[in-house]
Amino acid sequence: MINDQKICFSGVQPSGNLTIGNYLGAIRNFSNYSDAYKCFYCVVDQHAITVRQVPAELRRRTYETLALYMACGLDPEKNTLYVQSHVPAHAELGWILNCFTMFGELSRMTQFKDKSSRHADNVNAGLFTYPVLMAADILLYQTDVVPTGVDQKQHVELCRDIAERFNQIYSGTFTVPEPMISQSGKKIMSLAEPTKKMSKSDENPNAVVYILDDKDTIIRKFRRAVTDSDTCVRFAEGKDGINNLMTIYSCFTGKTMEEIEREFDGKGYGDFKTAVGEVCADALAPVQARFAQLLADKAGLEAQMKKGADEASYYARKTLSKVQKKLGFVPVPRG
Ligand code: TRP
Numbered sequence: 001m002i003n004d005q006k007i008c009f010s011g012v013q014p015s016g017n018l019t020i021g022n023y024l025g026a027i028r029n030f031s032n033y034s035d036a037y038k039c040f041y042c043v044v045d046q047h048a049i050t051v052r053q054v055p056a057e058l059r060r061r062t063y064e065t066l067a068l069y070m071a072c073g074l075d076p077e078k079n080t081l082y083v084q085s086h087v088p089a090h091a092e093l094g095w096i097l098n099c100f101t102m103f104g105e106l107s108r109m110t111q112f113k114d115k116s117s118r119h120a121d122n123v124n125a126g127l128f129t130y131p132v133l134m135a136a137d138i139l140l141y142q143t144d145v146v147p148t149g150v151d152q153k154q155h156v157e158l159c160r161d162i163a164e165r166f167n168q169i170y171s172g173t174f175t176v177p178e179p180m181i182s183q184s185g186k187k188i189m190s191l192a193e194p195t196k197k198m199s200k201s202d203e204n205p206n207a208v209v210y211i212l213d214d215k216d217t218i219i220r221k222f223r224r225a226v227t228d229s230d231t232c233v234r235f236a237e238g239k240d241g242i243n244n245l246m247t248i249y250s251c252f253t254g255k256t257m258e259e260i261e262r263e264f265d266g267k268g269y270g271d272f273k274t275a276v277g278e279v280c281a282d283a284l285a286p287v288q289a290r291f292a293q294l295l296a297d298k299a300g301l302e303a304q305m306k307k308g309a310d311e312a313s314y315y316a317r318k319t320l321s322k323v324q325k326k327l328g329f330v331p332v333p334r335g
Contacts, residue, residue, distance in 0.1 A: 005038040007142055007144050008033050008180075009138050009143040011043075011134065012041065012042070012065055015053070017210040019188075020284075021198040023284075024248070025182045029147075031073035034074075034075065034078040037144070038080075039078075039079040040079070040312060041074060044134075045058060047133060064291075066081060066301060066305060071291035072211075076307065083308075084137065090136050094133040097135050101129070101132050109155065111155070112128060112131075131155045139177075144178065145178050146159075146177050147180040148180070148181065150181055152179070157179070173322060189240065190204075190208065191208070191226065215285070220277075221277070222274070223270070227269050228241060230242075242269070242272075245272065246260050249276045252279045
């Protein structure tokens with residue numbers, strides 16, 4: 001608890017572009033959490049280097065990720081937004097927790113199995129212990145809830161096991177966090193293969209709409225979206241493509257499926273696809289404008305980064321000192 005508020009923590013990779021799936025399913029809702037929780041959002045640059053990065057791109061994306069979160073409505077006055085490598089306690093606790101995590105546990109992580117087959121030439125130890133650094137991220141802040149996608153659920157469960165193990169040996173040290181899996185994000189599907197989730201790493205650029213795509217691109221992608229051979233805009237089993245477009249339209253407009261069916265009664269798929277593209281582009285336009293503004297003011301962005309790092313360090317240090325004391329580490333003798 002911080003000032004009577006429960007604690008919420010989430011990490012975001014500074015890699016790849018964020019999609020409308022990320023936006024509708026997660027980021028857009030983050031700003032609502034700050035009333036109920038004390039929230040920390042961390043750009044995880046140290047996790048990013050578990051696969052090879054081009055340094056200039058990693059640097060650029062770190063700024064961009066922070067700016068994009070702010071542009072999507074995360075107020076840095078209400079939330080702690082910062083960069084992982086600015087708070088060394090993450091790496092320090094990460095090492096300690098390595099000694100409380102079993103080889104067998106890490107071997108069972110599906111993301112490790114998946115990434116090590118995709119990057120077979122670079123199966124480094126960091127990729128293997130990735131979930132331990134993630135556990136350190138979460139546990140440093142005595143986190144109660146972790147909003148994240150289903151793909152990270154197994155990592156949050158491992159984090160709980162590590163926390164419980166440590167608490168059992170050294171008595172209550174860490175809050176044991178709960179995953180908070182967003183339901184709506186799961187529902188945004190690829191535009192090219194609507195039975196598959198929309199993924200930022202999809203190789204087909206027409207399958208994915210990015211938050212930063214311009215209006216023409218957005219409309220073109222929606223016009224090319226794969227649909228069935230029916231002609232009637234109707235939400236029904238087997239109409240995966242149309243169901244997905246209706247879901248997206250509904251998320252952006254707040255209209256129900258029945259309202260959408262009525263609105264497009266007698267109109268074809270072409271008109272509907274254009275309309276989905278229009279509402280999406282119009283909803284993203286202010287986010288994009290704000291993003292450009294934030295990114296143009298590098299000093300302002302850096303001031304936020306610094307403020308976030310100072311705030312995060314304060315809480316992280318408290319937990320780390322407690323852990324070090326319990327382990328038997330000798331504190332640096334004072335002067
Ligand atoms: N592993 C997460 C992902 O790829 C990112 C992440 C790092 C994270 N540390 C975290 C998410 C802590 C939630 C909490 O999406």
